[in-house]
Amino acid sequence: MRLFLVCCLCVFAFGDLALAQPQRANRTRPPTEEEQLDGNSASRYQLALGYLRGMQFDRAIVILSDLYAEQPERKIFFDKLKEAYVSVKRYDDAVALIDDALARSEVVQLELEAERAQLFYLGGDEPAAMEAWSALLQSAPDTEAVYRVIYASMLQIRLLIQAIDVLKQGRQDIDNMSLFQAELAQLYALTGQHELATQEHLDLLSVNERQLNYVRSRLGRDLEQDGALEAAIRITEARVATEPDLRQLRDLLAWLYEEAESFDRAFEEIMALEEDADSSGQGVYQFALRAAEAGAFAVAGQAFQSVLEAYPEENISIEARLGMADMYRLQAEKTNSPEQYQRALEAYEAFLRDFPGHPQTPAVMARIGALHQNVFRDREAAKRILSFLATRYTNSPIGYQARFDLGRLAVENGNLNEAGTIFARLAEQTDGELAAKARFEEAMTHFYAGNFSETQSILSNLKEDTDKETANDAIELRILLLENPDTDSTNRALTGYAQARLLFRQQKVAETAHVAQDILAQWGRHPIADDVRFLRARALLLDNRPDEAMMAFGEFPLIHPQSPLRDRSLFYYAEILETFQGDAAGALQAYTNLLTQYPGSLLVSEARERIRALRSAGV
Numbered sequence: 001m002r003l004f005l006v007c008c009l010c011v012f013a014f015g016d017l018a019l020a021q022p023q024r025a026n027r028t029r030p031p032t033e034e035e036q037l038d039g040n041s042a043s044r045y046q047l048a049l050g051y052l053r054g055m056q057f058d059r060a061i062v063i064l065s066d067l068y069a070e071q072p073e074r075k076i077f078f079d080k081l082k083e084a085y086v087s088v089k090r091y092d093d094a095v096a097l098i099d100d101a102l103a104r105s106e107v108v109q110l111e112l113e114a115e116r117a118q119l120f121y122l123g124g125d126e127p128a129a130m131e132a133w134s135a136l137l138q139s140a141p142d143t144e145a146v147y148r149v150i151y152a153s154m155l156q157i158r159l160l161i162q163a164i165d166v167l168k169q170g171r172q173d174i175d176n177m178s179l180f181q182a183e184l185a186q187l188y189a190l191t192g193q194h195e196l197a198t199q200e201h202l203d204l205l206s207v208n209e210r211q212l213n214y215v216r217s218r219l220g221r222d223l224e225q226d227g228a229l230e231a232a233i234r235i236t237e238a239r240v241a242t243e244p245d246l247r248q249l250r251d252l253l254a255w256l257y258e259e260a261e262s263f264d265r266a267f268e269e270i271m272a273l274e275e276d277a278d279s280s281g282q283g284v285y286q287f288a289l290r291a292a293e294a295g296a297f298a299v300a301g302q303a304f305q306s307v308l309e310a311y312p313e314e315n316i317s318i319e320a321r322l323g324m325a326d327m328y329r330l331q332a333e334k335t336n337s338p339e340q341y342q343r344a345l346e347a348y349e350a351f352l353r354d355f356p357g358h359p360q361t362p363a364v365m366a367r368i369g370a371l372h373q374n375v376f377r378d379r380e381a382a383k384r385i386l387s388f389l390a391t392r393y394t395n396s397p398i399g400y401q402a403r404f405d406l407g408r409l410a411v412e413n414g415n416l417n418e419a420g421t422i423f424a425r426l427a428e429q430t431d432g433e434l435a436a437k438a439r440f441e442e443a444m445t446h447f448y449a450g451n452f453s454e455t456q457s458i459l460s461n462l463k464e465d466t467d468k469e470t471a472n473d474a475i476e477l478r479i480l481l482l483e484n485p486d487t488d489s490t491n492r493a494l495t496g497y498a499q500a501r502l503l504f505r506q507q508k509v510a511e512t513a514h515v516a517q518d519i520l521a522q523w524g525r526h527p528i529a530d531d532v533r534f535l536r537a538r539a540l541l542l543d544n545r546p547d548e549a550m551m552a553f554g555e556f557p558l559i560h561p562q563s564p565l566r567d568r569s570l571f572y573y574a575e576i577l578e579t580f581q582g583d584a585a586g587a588l589q590a591y592t593n594l595l596t597q598y599p600g601s602l603l604v605s606e607a608r609e610r611i612r613a614l615r616s617a618g619v
Contacts, residue, residue, distance in 0.1 A: 033076050041067060048080065057088045068097075072104060091123030110136070110146060114153035121157060137166070141173045151183060160191050178207060182218070189222040194231035197222065202239050202249065209248040216255060223259055232256055240269075247273060254287075263296035267303060274306075281307045281316040285323065292327040295334060300327050321351055322360060329367070332375075341375045362398045365389055373405060377507065383409055400430050404438060411445060412506050420445040436466030440474050447477065448502040450495045456481050472602065483527040493523040497532050504539055512539035530556075530563035537572065546580035567598035571607065578610070584619040 037045060044063050051060035064081040071077060078101055085094035098116045102109055117132035133150050140146045147170035154163040164187045167180040185200035201215045223229045236253045243249055250269045257266035270287045273279070288303035304327065307320040325347035332340030348368050352361060365385055373382035386409065389402035403426050410419035423442035427435045443458040459478050466474075480494075496519045504512040516536035520529060537552035553576065556569035574590030577583040591607045591614075598604070 033074060037074075041071070045076070045080075052080065052084060052087075057084045060084050061088075061090075072100070086119070086122075089122075091119045095119050095123070108139070110149045114149045117150075118153045118157055121159070133166075137169075144170065144174060144179060146170075147174075147180070148183075151180070155187075160187050163187055164191070178203065181207075182214075185218065189218075189225075189228070192225070192227075194222065194225070194228040195235050197228075198232045198235040202236060202252075205248050205252065206239075206243065206246060209246070212248045212251060215252060219256075220259075229256065229260055233260060247276070258287075258290065258294075261294065261296070263291045263294065263299045267291070267299050270303070271306070274310075281311045281314065281320075284310075285316055285320055288320070288327075289323055292323065292330055295330075297327060297331045318355055318358065321347070321354075322364065325351060325364075326367075329371070341371060345371050345376075362389060362393055362396075366398055366401065369402070369405065373409060379409055379413060400426065400434055404434060404441075407438070407441060411441070411448070411502075414502075414506070416445045416449050433466050433470070436462060437470050440466070440470050443474075443477070447498050448505075450491070450498055452481055452491065452494065480528070480531060493519060493526045493528050493532075496523075497528055497535070500532065500535055504535060507542075509539040509543040512536070513543060530560040530565055533559065534563075534565045534569060537569065541572065541576065546576050550576040550581070567594055567601040567603055570594050570597070571603045574607075574610070578614070584614055584617070588614045588619050 034042070034045070044067060048060045048063040048067070051057070051063070061081065061084045064077055064084060067074070068077040068081050078097065082094050082097055085091070085097065095116055098112050098119070102112055102116075105112075113136045114133070117129045117136065120126075120132055121129035133154075136150060137146060147166055150166050151163045154160075154166065164184065167184050167187070171177050171179050181200045181204040185197045185204070188194070188197035188200060198219070201219060204211050205215050219232060223232065233253070233256045236249065236256055240246075240249050240253050250273055254266045254269035254273070257263070257269065267287065270284055274281070274284050284303050285307050288300045288307070291297075291300035291303060301324065304320045304324045308317050311317045325344055328340055328344035328347055331337070332344055345368065348364050348371075351358075351364055352368075355361070358364075366389060369382050369385035369389065372378040372385065383406065386402045386406045390399050390406060393399035393402070403422060407419045407422035407426065410416075410422060420442050423438045423445065427438040427442060430438065439458060439462050443455045443462070446452075446454040446458065455477070459474055459481075462474050496515065500512050500515040500519065503509075503515060513536050516532050516539065519532045520536070523529060523532075533552065533556060537549050537556065540546075540552055541549035550573060553569045553573040556563070557566045560566070570590060571594055574587045574594065577590060578587035588611060591611050594601060594607045595604060595611075601607075
């Protein structure tokens with residue numbers, strides 16, 4: 001009974017609450033114009049749409065004309081009939097249709113009036129088009145919307161100069177020179193008038209600093225055009241000189257300098273902005289990161305140092321310390337300098353000592369482990385760090401990557417069974433690119449061991465969601481295993497090549513070259529000979545024998561004219577000419593040959609970058 005009373009009280013309480021709630025408005029969507037059609041009209045309209053989709057415009061026009069005659073108030077009939085007329089270039093009929101709609105309308109239809117003029121132009125009657133647009137302007141010369149509508153209709157048919165004139169006239173007629181800034185900037189850019197385009201963007205920015213990102217995005221689309229970046233810098237420099245206190249202008253100028261890779265000048269503007277009392281160092285720090293990533297290491301170092309000096313007690317200085325360490329590593333990767341690698345290692349280790357509880361500690365430890373593994377070849381040091389990360393951060397991206405690198409270490413140490421186990425477990429416990437990479441590395445451990453059937457089995461189950469490099473490596477390995485052994489029914493040549501690949505992976509490059517030469521001596525006509533010869537050339541290069549490597553890469557296409565490795569051999573040949581021989585002209589020619597002889601090569605984009613760099617250096 002007590003329970004019943006409680007339930008009743010609850011019902012009454014909630015009932016009163018429900019009554020107290022305001023009634024929810026009826027939000028039922030009103031029916032569309034198409035949904036309002038009766039059955040016969042709807043069927044005919046759908047048939048006309050089918051004809052339009054099938055490019056049978058004449059049939060569609062017959063039906064739509066009848067529907068419009070019966071129900072001219074239906075906008076869907078009007079729009080589709082006009083569309084059909086324009087599709088078959090019956091512009092006079094389209095104009096007549098618009099005239100009829102305008103005659104029926106009790107209000108001014110600016111868009112229809114402008115479209116009517118546009119149709120005159122498309123039909124070849126330019127004087128009538130200009131007269132119609134002019135009449136529309138004269139109907140409301142002090143109305144901003146009229147100019148925008150005419151500009152939009154002219155832009156659609158690429159009457160860019162005329163559209164510029166219309167908007168400039170609108171500014172004068174309305175007596176407001178701030179109107180149409182974004183539209184005119186776009187039109188000036190489209191017509192190659194980059195100085196005027198920049199002026200309009202800067203005028204917009206001077207009025208509203210919140211438009212900075214918009215101006216950057218619009219300018220960014222145009223800067224690749226010849227002379228656009230230079231014009232933008234020139235005009236912005238002049239404006240900053242006259243309005244030095246507008247932060248947004250200096251900010252834009254700094255960005256333009258970065259786009260021009262003039263990081264020294266960009267840094268000057270960034271520091272000018274930093275002088276403001278409210279600055280936190282974040283702008284200088286972010287600039288330093290961008291400069292380092294772009295390879296402007298000297299100015300990046302200055303920027304990081306300025307943050308350290310200006311904010312020694314702030315968190316931003318800690319971030320700058322890590323940024324400098326990353327910069328040393330990037331510089332080392334670009335110059336292949338052992339001294340810079342050592343400097344990066346010392347900076348990372350100092351960061352860990354000074355900030356042991358920092359959130360970036362695991363990432364910094366991972367970078368130290370990578371340096372020990374990939375650069376200094378200190379496998380014991382790398383293993384200690386990676387084992388700690390794999391244990392401490394087991395189910396995290398850092399831990400998974402550490403386990404992957406431990407598997408790579410096991411391969412380098414020749415422990416193929418241990419490596420295979422690590423990669424197999426990792427592939428089961430993760431997903432995405434790392435899982436695919438682990439599965440491929442598992443296949444490689446079997447390949448190195450000569451278990452080719454198991455290698456094929458794993459490769460056949462490799463998921464597609466992996467990075468391009470791993471996917472390409474997997475494809476190449478599949479093709480290699482599918483090659484006909486021909487005279488080598490016992491797979492001795494393939495087994496020897498697999499062993500040579502393992503030696504190369506272990507950085508035993510002299511042994512790799514020796515084993516590869518032995519394979520070629522015995523199996524020089526085997527289908528795998530091109531892979532073996534290419535591997536030997538790479539080993540010679542890493543063994544600091546560039547002259548022999550260049551000869552090997554140079555003769556490769558002659559010995560193996562059908563090999564898919566010809567483009568790579570030519571790229572390596574060009575690299576040796578550029579880096580070791582100092583023959584920039586020869587390297588430029590070799591890179592150019594790669595583009596012309598192998599236009600579908602995966603190395604095309606990189607070859608283009610090398611060509612641009614050589615040409616910018618005056619070659």
